[in-house]
Structure formats: C-alpha cells, structure tokens
Amino acid sequence: MASIFCVSFSFSQGEDIKKKVDSLKRTVISSITVDTLNLAAAHYYVGEWYRKATTKTDSANYHYYKAGKLYSLIGDKFGHASALYGIANIQRNEKDFMASEVNSIEAISMLEQLDQTYPVKELKSFLYNNLGILFNELEQYEQSIKYHKNALSIKQDLKGIDKFKIYNSLNNIGYVYKNIGKYKLALEYFNEILKDEQIIEENPEYYATTLANYAHTLYLSEQNDELPRLYFRALELAEREAPNGYVSIIINHYIAEYYNDSNQKTLAKKYAYRAKNISEQYHNDDLLKSLLLLSEIEEGENATSHLKAYIKLSDSLKKNERAIRNKSARIRFETDQIEKENIQIAKERAWLLVISIVIIIASFLLYVVVAQRNKNKELQFIQKQQETNEEIYNLMLSQNESIEEARTLEKKRISEELHDGVLGRLFGARLSLDSLNMNNTVEAIKTRGQYISELKNIEDDIRKVSHELNTDFVSGSGFIDIIKTLVETQTAVYGLNYNLEHDDDINWDSAGNKMKIHIYRIIQETLHNIYKHANATHVNISFRQKNNVICLSIIDDGDGFDVNKAKSGIGLKNINSRIKEINGTINITSEKNTGTTVIIEAPIP
Structure with a gap:
C-alpha cells in the first residue's frame, strides 16, 4: 500500500508558534x-x-x-x-x-x-x-x-x-546669608529652626549646630550680648551627644575666634588647639582652618610653624584633590572601556538569543514532523493489523462454511441411511410378522424370534444413528482446524516438528472472534520468534480449559534467552498488547540451551 506523507501548518498553527516565540522573547528580555x-x-x-x-x-x-x-x-x-x-x-x-x-x-x-x-x-x-x-x-x-x-x-x-530635611535647607540658606553679610536674614532663617523647642530632645546635635551658626551670626553682626553663653550652650549639647565630634570642631573655632578678637589669647589658644586636635581625626578642611586660626593667635615661631603647616597641608590637599580627580577620570575611562566590552558581550548574547530561538523553532518543527510521521506509521500499522484480522476472520468464516457443508452432507447421509436401510428393514420385518401373526407352529414361533432379534438390531442401529445425530462431529473443531492449518503451514516453512493438543470440551463459539483472532496472531508471532531466535527443532502447542479460562502453552527445545533483556523486543511488545486486549496474562520461562515455555491464560468472556 503506497502512502504520501506531508506536513502542513494552518494560519492558526503559525500564529500559535509566533505567540510562543514572542512569549519566549518577552520572558528572556524580562529576565x-x-x-x-x-x-x-x-x-x-x-x-x-x-x-x-x-x-x-x-x-x-x-x-x-x-x-x-x-x-x-x-x-x-x-x-x-x-x-x-x-x-x-x-x-x-x-x-x-x-x-x-x-x-x-x-x-x-x-x-x-x-x-x-x-x-x-x-x-x-x-x-x-x-x-x-x-x-x-x-x-x-x-x-x-x-x-x-x-x-x-x-x-x-x-x-x-521629615521636618529636619526642611530645617537643613533653612540652615543652609541662613549659612549663605551669613557668608555674604546679610546677618538679619541669616538670623531669621536660624530662628525659624530654633523656635521648634522639640529639637533639643529629638536631635540635640542638630540643635547645637544651628545654635552655633546663630551665635556666630550675632558675633559677626557685633551683637555680643549673649556671647559666649550661646557658644558654650551649643558646645555642651554637642559634647553630650558626641564627645569630640565633628560639630565640636566648628563650635571650638567660633569660641577661639571670639576670644582672639576679645584679646583673651589664653582662652583663644585653648579652644583653637582643641579644634585642631579634634579635626585631625576628621577632615583636612577643618584642620586647615585650625592651623590658620592658630597662626593668627600664636606669636613668633609658633605662629610661623602653624603657618608653614597650613601651607604644606594646603599644597598637599590640592595635589591630593587633583590626584582624586584624575583617578575619578581614570575610573570613568576604565568603566567606559568595561562598558564597551559589556556592549560587545551584550551583542554576542543577543546573537546567542537569536540562535537559541531559531534552534528552538527548528526543534519544534522537527518534533512536529517526527511526531506526524510516527503517527502515520502507527495508523498504517493499525490499518494493516485490521486487514490481517479481517483475513483471519474471513478464513474462519470460510472454515465455518465448510463445516456447515459437511454437517449438511452428513445429515443427508444419515437421512438416506434411515430411509433406505432402517425403514426398509422395519417395513420388511413388519410384513413378515403380520404373515406369522396367526400361525402358532414351532417353525412360526422360531421365525418370529428371528424377526424380534432383527428388530433389536434395528433398534441398535437407530440408537447409533441417533447418537451420531446428537454428537456434532465438528463441534469445536472449526477454530482448531484453523490453528492446525496455521501450525502445519508455518512449521513446514520453518523446518520444525510440532505436536498440537487440545481439549475437545473448549467451547470456542463462546470465546468470540476477537479472542480467537488474537490467539491466532499470538501463535503466529511466537512461531516466528522461535524460528528467528531459538534454533529449535520441535515445538509443543496445547490448549486447555480451567474454570472458564483458556490456557495456551507453547514449548520449544531451542537455545533459550534472557527474559529480562528481551522484554523490549517488538515481537514481545505485540504479544503483550494482544494479551492486554483480551484481559489475559503471559508467563515466559527460559533456560539457556534448554528451551522456552510460554504460558498464556485468557478468560472466556
């Protein structure tokens, strides 16, 4: 049977594939x-x-x-x-x-x-x-x-x-106004913060910074009535929260500046040195301010020493700032180089993504083609199996026709024998008895005895014919004859000797055509496997019935095989599939150089 295989995709199938590919792309891009x-x-x-x-x-x-x-x-x-x-x-x-x-x-x-x-x-x-x-x-x-x-x-x-973020901007604006000499505006912005009495509890250090800026603005505007009290209040709050902290540097600067302008050198030095000592732990900008302030407060060599330290540190900081800027530029350059490399890698990944998608689509199409081809093969196999089953069924029907013809001929033979033989003999015996009915001689009595004996013989003949009519001479032999024909044909081709045994009591008519077809194919497949793999010379096939279960055994004297390794063979798969169809069981035992025994049990429906 010739067949044409083709694969086609409808518009909707193409759309489904496109949707899957788009979904895959979105998933990858999202990832x-x-x-x-x-x-x-x-x-x-x-x-x-x-x-x-x-x-x-x-x-x-x-x-x-x-x-x-x-x-x-x-x-x-x-x-x-x-x-x-x-x-x-x-x-x-x-x-x-x-x-x-x-x-x-x-x-x-x-x-x-x-x-x-x-x-x-x-x-x-x-x-x-x-x-x-x-x-x-x-x-x-x-x-x-x-x-x-x-x-x-x-x-x-x-x-x-957070209100402190607003206060931060207020403080910054006040600080700038202080730097440009707009002290009144500066004080207004600082006061806006200081009037919040909760700040002292919520953030004492921030309050100290703002209070110090406020006091310094008063100092610059020459409003010294509350100084240095406000400075010391701010310093007290700062030291309480963070001893020797960053805020303390600023306040100590302010106090040293105030005492220096008041010509109180000793106190000015005290707070200036304190600011210098703390600033050495923090930021160089504040250390610069401390050195410059000390160069103004001190006199003679000490002032010169602080001024030289200021100049040296200032130059060092400028060099350091340039180095940092250069380093930052280098970092940006190197990062750009890395970025270019990453772009190249991204391009390579993009190509890899495209190739992956193409491979996935190709694999999907290949899967569809292979699946369709396998499906076609499976359909062809099923069709062929159905054709074979039909052939077996037709063979069984043909065999049944032969059996019915034989039955008809046998009945005709018995009918003729009854009509021509038994009835004729009865008619002759009846006429003879009628003629002797009124005669009581010894010879007549003897003759009647002979006729009575003949009637007994006729009775036995009738009983025999009745028995023959009551016994179906082809009962159950139809399917067995088909099996016998199969076994004779295949063993002759395969060069095997065989022995076929069966119970006459098996009612094959109640077994159904489906079971008989599968049993026929199982025997056919098993004989083929024996010929192909076993190198056997003799095979025994027998049918038995136990408790409405048909037991089929097939025994050969071949080489034997490893049952576990052979379970994946196509022949055994077909046999198992047929046994499953008739709700049966199979048991295979085999020994090397001894032979193989296959026992199949199937219930009669």
Whole structure:
C-alpha cells in the first residue's frame, strides 16, 4: 500500500508558534532586565555604603558609575539620577565642583522627564541642595541661595516629609546669608529652626549646630550680648551627644575666634588647639582652618610653624584633590572601556538569543514532523493489523462454511441411511410378522424370534444413528482446524516438528472472534520468534480449559534467552498488547540451551 506523507501548518498553527516565540522573547528580555536591575541596585547600594560608612571615595565613585551605566542600559532614569547624585556628592567633597555641577544638572534633567512622585521630588530637592552647597564653596552666593530655595520649596510641597530635611535647607540658606553679610536674614532663617523647642530632645546635635551658626551670626553682626553663653550652650549639647565630634570642631573655632578678637589669647589658644586636635581625626578642611586660626593667635615661631603647616597641608590637599580627580577620570575611562566590552558581550548574547530561538523553532518543527510521521506509521500499522484480522476472520468464516457443508452432507447421509436401510428393514420385518401373526407352529414361533432379534438390531442401529445425530462431529473443531492449518503451514516453512493438543470440551463459539483472532496472531508471532531466535527443532502447542479460562502453552527445545533483556523486543511488545486486549496474562520461562515455555491464560468472556 503506497502512502504520501506531508506536513502542513494552518494560519492558526503559525500564529500559535509566533505567540510562543514572542512569549519566549518577552520572558528572556524580562529576565535580562530583572538581572540588570538587580545588578545596578547592588552597585548603587555598595557605592552608598562606601560613601557614607568609609573614606574610600574612589570605590564609591566606581560603584556609582557602574550603577548609572546599568540603569541607563535598561532606561531607569530615576536609578540613573540617584547614581549621579552620589557621584556629584563625592565630586563636591573632593572640590571637583564643575563635574559635580554637571552631574547634578544632568540628574535634575532626567527627573524632570518623570512623573513627579514623592521619591522623584525628594531626590530633586537633594540635587538642588548639592548645587547650593557647591556654589557657596565657589563663593557664587546668589546662585547658591537660588538653588537652596528651590530645594526648600520642593521639600515644603512634600506632605509628610521629615521636618529636619526642611530645617537643613533653612540652615543652609541662613549659612549663605551669613557668608555674604546679610546677618538679619541669616538670623531669621536660624530662628525659624530654633523656635521648634522639640529639637533639643529629638536631635540635640542638630540643635547645637544651628545654635552655633546663630551665635556666630550675632558675633559677626557685633551683637555680643549673649556671647559666649550661646557658644558654650551649643558646645555642651554637642559634647553630650558626641564627645569630640565633628560639630565640636566648628563650635571650638567660633569660641577661639571670639576670644582672639576679645584679646583673651589664653582662652583663644585653648579652644583653637582643641579644634585642631579634634579635626585631625576628621577632615583636612577643618584642620586647615585650625592651623590658620592658630597662626593668627600664636606669636613668633609658633605662629610661623602653624603657618608653614597650613601651607604644606594646603599644597598637599590640592595635589591630593587633583590626584582624586584624575583617578575619578581614570575610573570613568576604565568603566567606559568595561562598558564597551559589556556592549560587545551584550551583542554576542543577543546573537546567542537569536540562535537559541531559531534552534528552538527548528526543534519544534522537527518534533512536529517526527511526531506526524510516527503517527502515520502507527495508523498504517493499525490499518494493516485490521486487514490481517479481517483475513483471519474471513478464513474462519470460510472454515465455518465448510463445516456447515459437511454437517449438511452428513445429515443427508444419515437421512438416506434411515430411509433406505432402517425403514426398509422395519417395513420388511413388519410384513413378515403380520404373515406369522396367526400361525402358532414351532417353525412360526422360531421365525418370529428371528424377526424380534432383527428388530433389536434395528433398534441398535437407530440408537447409533441417533447418537451420531446428537454428537456434532465438528463441534469445536472449526477454530482448531484453523490453528492446525496455521501450525502445519508455518512449521513446514520453518523446518520444525510440532505436536498440537487440545481439549475437545473448549467451547470456542463462546470465546468470540476477537479472542480467537488474537490467539491466532499470538501463535503466529511466537512461531516466528522461535524460528528467528531459538534454533529449535520441535515445538509443543496445547490448549486447555480451567474454570472458564483458556490456557495456551507453547514449548520449544531451542537455545533459550534472557527474559529480562528481551522484554523490549517488538515481537514481545505485540504479544503483550494482544494479551492486554483480551484481559489475559503471559508467563515466559527460559533456560539457556534448554528451551522456552510460554504460558498464556485468557478468560472466556
């Protein structure tokens, strides 16, 4: 039978494949985005830790820069702006004011493009605050005040913001006004903070800083009535919270300056040296201020010594700042190089993704083709099996026709024998008895005895014919004859001797055609396996019936085999499949060089 195999995809199937591919692409891209976002966040928080908890600003700068690049890669403008803010803070502290300004403005521009949510506005206020501080350092005070007021305006517009963030902007504005000599305005901003009496309990150190700035503004405006009391009040609060802390440096500077102007040199030196000793533990900028202040308070060699130390430290700091700026530039350059490499890697990954998708689609198509081909083979096998079953069924029908014909002929023979033989003899005996009925001679009596004996013989003949009619001479022999024909044919072809035994009591008519067909095919397959694998010379086949269960045994004298290893063979799979169809069981035992025994049991439905 010829068959044509073809694979076709309908429009809907193509759409399903496209949807699956698109879904796969979205999953992969989403996975890449999530991984990039997590990596960017990791770099950002490492940078935060280095900036706030250590003095390793180069490490902080590196991680901020990496975070910014990764955030930019996935289009996260808020994350990118946050990283730029961290970099701008470091650059401001390292006196790289121009770079700090550029990064701050760039970050603000990014934030302006986003929805103005609470986090966006808050970060924008921090950036304006950074610009205000760096412009104060550049002595561009008007610009500094402008940015500080922008920060303050944003903070005041945020509901639920921490009040200390607002106070921070107020303090910064007051500090700038103090620097440009607008003392009245400075005092107003400081007073705005100090009138909150809860600050002393909530944050004494912050209150001390603000009070010190307020007192210093009074000093600069020559309002000395409350001085130095306010200085000492501020110093007391600062020392209580953080002995020898950073705030103490500023307050000791202010007190030393106050006593120096009052010509109280001893007290001025006391607080100036205290500021110097504390500042040596913190930041060089404050140490510079302490050395400069001591060069003004001291006299002679001591003043010269402090001035030289000031100059030396100042030069060293300038060199260090240049080195840090160069190092930052180098970090950016190296990071850019790494970024280029990452871009190349990303391209390679993109190609890998494309190739992977192509391979997946090709594999899917190959799977469809192979599955369809196997399905066609399976359908062809089933069709062939059905054709074979039909042939067996037709053979059985043909055999039954032969049996019915034999039955008819036998009945005709018996009928003729009854009519021509038994009935004729009865008619003759009846006429003879009629003629002797009235004769009582010895000879007549003897003759009647002979006729009576003949009647007995006729009775036996009738009983014999009746018995023959009552016994179906072909009962159960129809299917067995088919099996016998099969066995005779195959053993002759295979060169085997055989012995076929069966119980005459088996009612094959009640077994059903389905069971008989499967038994026929099982015997056929088993004989084929014996010929192909066993090298046997003789096979015994027997049918028995026990408790409405047909038992078929097939025994050969072949080489034998390992039953466990042979279970995966196609022949045994077919046999097992047929046994399953008739709810039967199979038991195979085999020994090397001895032979194999196959026992099959199937219940009669």
